Amino acid sequence: MTTTDYDPNVVLSTENDFKVVGTRPVRHDGVDKVTGRAIYGADYDASGLLHGKILRSPHAHAKIISIDTSKAEALDGVHAVVTAADFPEAADKIMELGEDETKLRDLRGNILARDKVLYVGHAIAGIAATNAHVAEEALSLIEVEFEVLPSVMTTDEAMADGAPILHEDQTTEELGDDSGVVSNVAKHFQHIKGDIAEGFKQADVIVEREYNTVTVHQGYIAPHNGTAFWSADGRLHIWCETQGSFVVRDSLADLLDMPVSMIRVTPTEIGGGFGGKIPIYVEPVAALLSKKTGTPVKIVMTRKETFEGSGPTPGSKIKIKVGATKEGKITAAHAWMAMEAGAYAGSPVGAAAQCVFAAYDLENGLIDGFDVVVNKPKTAAYRAPGSPNAAFGFEQALNELAEKLGMDPIDLRLKNVATEGTRRVDGPVFQRIGAKEVLESMREHAHYLSEKQEGSGRGVAIGFWFNIGFDSACNIALNKDGTVNLTEGSTDVGGSRTSIAMQAAEVLGISAEDVRPSVVDTDTIGFTAVTGGSRTTFATGWAAYEAAQDVKKQCITRAASIWDVDPDHLQMEDGIISSKTDSELKMTIKELAAQLSDTGGGITGRASVKPRGVGGSFCGNIVDLSIDQETGKITIDRFTAIQDAGKALHPSYVEGQMQGGSVQGIGWELNEEYFMSDEGKMNNTSLLDYRMPTALDLPMIDTVIVEVANPGHPFGVRGIGEANIVPPTPAIANAVYDSCGSRITQLPMSPGSILEALKS
Amino acid sequence: MTTKTHVQTTINGEPVDFLCEPRQSLLECLRDVIGLTGTKEGCGDGNCGACTVNIDGRIVTSCLVLGVEAQGASIETIEGVADGTNLHPIQLAFLEGAALQCGICTPGFIIATKALLEKNPDPTEHEIRFWLANNLCRCTGYDKIVRAVQDAAKRMQEA
Numbered sequence: 020m021t022t023t024d025y026d027p028n029v030v031l032s033t034e035n036d037f038k039v040v041g042t043r044p045v046r047h048d049g050v051d052k053v054t055g056r057a058i059y060g061a062d063y064d065a066s067g068l069l070h071g072k073i074l075r076s077p078h079a080h081a082k083i084i085s086i087d088t089s090k091a092e093a094l095d096g097v098h099a100v101v102t103a104a105d106f107p108e109a110a111d112k113i114m115e116l117g118e119d120e121t122k123l124r125d126l127r128g129n130i131l132a133r134d135k136v137l138y139v140g141h142a143i144a145g146i147a148a149t150n151a152h153v154a155e156e157a158l159s160l161i162e163v164e165f166e167v168l169p170s171v172m173t174t175d176e177a178m179a180d181g182a183p184i185l186h187e188d189q190t191t192e193e194l195g196d197d198s199g200v201v202s203n204v205a206k207h208f209q210h211i212k213g214d215i216a217e218g219f220k221q222a223d224v225i226v227e228r229e230y231n232t233v234t235v236h237q238g239y240i241a242p243h244n245g246t247a248f249w250s251a252d253g254r255l256h257i258w259c260e261t262q263g264s265f266v267v268r269d270s271l272a273d274l275l276d277m278p279v280s281m282i283r284v285t286p287t288e289i290g291g292g293f294g295g296k297i298p299i300y301v302e303p304v305a306a307l308l309s310k311k312t313g314t315p316v317k318i319v320m321t322r323k324e325t326f327e328g329s330g331p332t333p334g335s336k337i338k339i340k341v342g343a344t345k346e347g348k349i350t351a352a353h354a355w356m357a358m359e360a361g362a363y364a365g366s367p368v369g370a371a372a373q374c375v376f377a378a379y380d381l382e383n384g385l386i387d388g389f390d391v392v393v394n395k396p397k398t399a400a401y402r403a404p405g406s407p408n409a410a411f412g413f414e415q416a417l418n419e420l421a422e423k424l425g426m427d428p429i430d431l432r433l434k435n436v437a438t439e440g441t442r443r444v445d446g447p448v449f450q451r452i453g454a455k456e457v458l459e460s461m462r463e464h465a466h467y468l469s470e471k472q473e474g475s476g477r478g479v480a481i482g483f484w485f486n487i488g489f490d491s492a493c494n495i496a497l498n499k500d501g502t503v504n505l506t507e508g509s510t511d512v513g514g515s516r517t518s519i520a521m522q523a524a525e526v527l528g529i530s531a532e533d534v535r536p537s538v539v540d541t542d543t544i545g546f547t548a549v550t551g552g553s554r555t556t557f558a559t560g561w562a563a564y565e566a567a568q569d570v571k572k573q574c575i576t577r578a579a580s581i582w583d584v585d586p587d588h589l590q591m592e593d594g595i596i597s598s599k600t601d602s603e604l605k606m607t608i609k610e611l612a613a614q615l616s617d618t619g620g621g622i623t624g625r626a627s628v629k630p631r632g633v634g635g636s637f638c639g640n641i642v643d644l645s646i647d648q649e650t651g652k653i654t655i656d657r658f659t660a661i662q663d664a665g666k667a668l669h670p671s672y673v674e675g676q677m678q679g680g681s682v683q684g685i686g687w688e689l690n691e692e693y694f695m696s697d698e699g700k701m702n703n704t705s706l707l708d709y710r711m712p713t714a715l716d717l718p719m720i721d722t723v724i725v726e727v728a729n730p731g732h733p734f735g736v737r738g739i740g741e742a743n744i745v746p747p748t749p750a751i752a753n754a755v756y757d758s759c760g761s762r763i764t765q766l767p768m769s770p771g772s773i774l775e776a777l778k779s
Numbered sequence: 780m781t782t783k784t785h786v787q788t789t790i791n792g793e794p795v796d797f798l799c800e801p802r803q804s805l806l807e808c809l810r811d812v813i814g815l816t817g818t819k820e821g822c823g824d825g826n827c828g829a830c831t832v833n834i835d836g837r838i839v840t841s842c843l844v845l846g847v848e849a850q851g852a853s854i855e856t857i858e859g860v861a862d863g864t865n866l867h868p869i870q871l872a873f874l875e876g877a878a879l880q881c882g883i884c885t886p887g888f889i890i891a892t893k894a895l896l897e898k899n900p901d902p903t904e905h906e907i908r909f910w911l912a913n914n915l916c917r918c919t920g921y922d923k924i925v926r927a928v929q930d931a932a933k934r935m936q937e938a
Contacts, residue, residue: 043877045874045875046874046877048882049874049879050866050870050874052879052882052885053866053870053873053874053879053882053885053886053889054817054857054858054860054861054866054870055815055816055817055818055856055857055858055886056817057882058816059816059819059883061810061816061819061820062810062816064814152800152802237917238917239881239883239917240819240821240827240829240881240883240884240915240916240917241819241821241829241881241883242820242821288881288882288883289881290819290821290881290882290883290884291881291883291917291918292881293917319820321823322821322822322823322824322827512880512881512918513880513881513918514877514880669877671876671877671923672877672880674877674922674923675877675880675918675919675920675923676880678919678920678921678922678923679880679917679918679919679920680920681920682919682920682921683917683920705822705824705826706821706822706824706826706827706915707824707826711915711917712920712921713908713911713912713913713914713915713921714907714908714911714912714914714916714921714924714925715908715909715911715912717908717920717921717922719904719922719925720920720922
């Protein structure tokens with residue numbers, strides 16, 4: 020282990036009266052994953068499997084004049100070709116996708132382009148062949164005639180007067196009403212609290228600045244994939260890597276105009292997602308190909324396709340104006356945010372608006388949000404979608420404000436911090452939250468109290484994600500040896516089987532190892548929403564808690580019938596059923612389980628929940644960095660992440676989320692970028708040129724888990740997957756300023772841009 | 780159809796023969812021809828390390844090796860790391876140290892780590908980070924992976 024003069028991973032616990040919750044058992048799926056046995060989507064095989072490939076647009080914006088697939092179909096080894104014409108025509112409708120919604124027509128258009136291609140990489144046709152090489156050869160035989168149109172690549176270009184229009188039938192929704200104006204701006208909304216004009220009048224100091232970020236990708240290591248089998252009985256079975264098997268099922272049902280009961284989705288193990296594996300891409304194409312061929316068809320994207328043909332997170336333009344009194348009380352703040360939705364409406368600007376000011380108690384605030392379509396891939400969720408873009412602006416502006424006021428940046432934040440009862444600018448009133456505790460923990464941390472290394476810069480920032488609840492289901496069956504089988508429907512992206520199982524174990528008074536959790540398919544469990552919005556440990560964990568309570572209740576009832584006593588006189592604690600009145604009556608859950616069959620049959624607990632008590636999470640960073648004066652390269656020397664987990668179910672995996680989110684934020688800040696050509700083509704579609712952080716680029720990521728229990732969860736869980744990606748971008752920018760005196764307002768902070776800044 | 784070549788190799792200590800087309804990578808042969816899917820594909824161009832295998836004592840990204848090049852080679856994949864039902868100390872260290880989240884990069888990291896610790900039983904943090912720089916992990920931020928490698932080194936020295 021690395022030796023340090025402080026504990027690099029601290030849990031600040033407020034509640035320790037648990038046997039299982041808060042411990043660190045080995046994850047149940049771990050052995051399969053360290054031995055190569057776990058089956059991911061690309062590993063799935065089936066008898067008679069065909070391999071599919073997808074033809075993609077070389078143009079950023081073009082009309083499709085004609086598609087001729089005849090030569091491709093004639094190639095030896097090709098079994099079927101499909102285009103948008105193979106989709107049934109269904110009426111348009113709004114579809115709930117878990118974390119966001121989309122129009123059915125847009126989803127269908129994104130899966131296979133119909134009249135127009137809207138970005139380089141837009142899918143046009145699918146081919147199924149005996150192997151992937153033949154399918155790829157056949158792609159080049161499809162003849163598509165295009166009429167190339169001018170394209171728009173940024174919100175500035177897309178919002179300009181006379182800009183080329185992506186959707187002739189898209190009119191701007193202006194403050195809730197259809198403006199009737201055809202435009203690339205799908206929506207302009209506002210949140211208003213108080214009166215910012217009045218607030219700015221009271222300000223002694225005002226900071227106003229514009230910030231820009233570019234498109235970045237989630238960068239999951241496993242590309243999108245899916246296998247479809249359309250059986251002769253009309254039933255469709257899909258095996259794929261998804262964050263939400265029910266989203267896949269329901270999306271396919273709408274796209275293919277068939278009942279959900281005819282579709283079964285089996286989620287395989289998933290090689291990363293971070294939000295990007297909520298939408299579907301290849302699954303419907305594989306389904307159409309399987310329908311034509313009657314055999315299973317598997318499609319696996321290449322890395323290039325994953326960059327060009329899946330959903331990254333948007334580039335954005337953010338304008339911040341914030342004012343405060345000389346005592347440091349913020350009097351008004353305005354955030355103007357335009358985000359690239361990609362080819363179809365639906366950027367995360369709405370979520371950004373919920374986050375941008377969330378950490379602060381503002382009397383006067385105004386948020387303007389613009390959802391803008393551009394000729395890039397349709398964006399998808401990426402870990403706290405929209406919030407890092409917003410924080411890159413506001414959290415830098417706050418440090419600038421602190422400097423002007425001569426205040427410590429953490430003190431300024433604490434002076435304005437949101438607490439229980441604070442009404443956010445976008446409306447909701449906070450229940451108990453941990454923003455203050457996170458900031459206090461930052462101020463007291465050994466890192467913040469330490470002397471900076473000579474020549475290095477230090478920055479701080481905090482970030483917020485609101486988290487979501489949504490539907491989850493869980494079944495628990497008691498085995499005759501006293502262990503339980505737990506089935507649930509949340510894809511396990513990073514240890515959630517275990518954090519869910521632990522909640523059942525806590526209720527039943529058994530060990531985490533005595534719970535055997537399985538993630539099962541859509542025919543086998545009740546509706547469960549996506550693994551997203553940091554909801555899984557919170558909501559599916561709650562379902563496990565309820566299902567375990569059901570088991571517990573039945574155990575007590577059964578014991579009562581065995582002993583012929585009133586169940587109200589019995590209790591079950593630590594896995595032992597006992598009488599409150601008769602100390603002779605005592606039985607372990609194992610002893611009871613052994614006699615289930617003889618005493619009335621098995622015990623199965625079940626629950627379907629939609630918990631409302633969602634608790635948002637705050638995360639703060641302290642960053643030290645140094646800048647190579649000759650090359651402009653930034654080295655992160657020390658990094659501390661501090662997050663309110665509510666209750667850390669499994670602290671190791673909470674730390675893992677914090678460390679992983681931090682490093683994605685570091686990559687976003689320093690290296691990552693879609694380099695777009697003038698023609699709208701991404702020039703860096705390999706993982707060499709789209710450079711994500713490697714082990715060598717980083718220090719250890721120290722963590723502090725703050726536990727301010729969420730009153731809306733039985734164990735106080737908040738959900739910790741996302742807030743941790745929010746503070747790195749502004750914290751690093753603030754550290755760069757501390758180091759060299761330049762405010763960098765454009766991401767990424769590549770060596771070139773740092774050199775420019777050093778020169779000026 | 781393209782003529783296939785007969786390739787004779789040793790995989791995880793066992794003789795393995797397979798037929799492959801000239802254009803098929805070793806990764807494709809391992810996964811699709813031989814059925815060893817523990818080796819993963821993340822990029823197909825040698826930049827993510829998910830397909831790392833050990834060939835004759837050197838770690839390589841198997842997507843950049845042709846199947847036909849494996850003629851006569853001795854190959855170690857993730858399936859050969861554990862000794863039957865006894866996990867290798869590196870596997871135990873990854874498991875107990877929570878050094879994996881989605882797990883797709885884990886086989887590559889374990890193969891790379893094994894080669895490192897066989898060559899350098901007591902690496903510094905920097906040496907670990909340098910050695911593993913060709914293996915991308917997007918979930919963990921590498922902290923727990925580096926600690927797991929340090930832990931594995933200790934377990935192997937104590938063994």
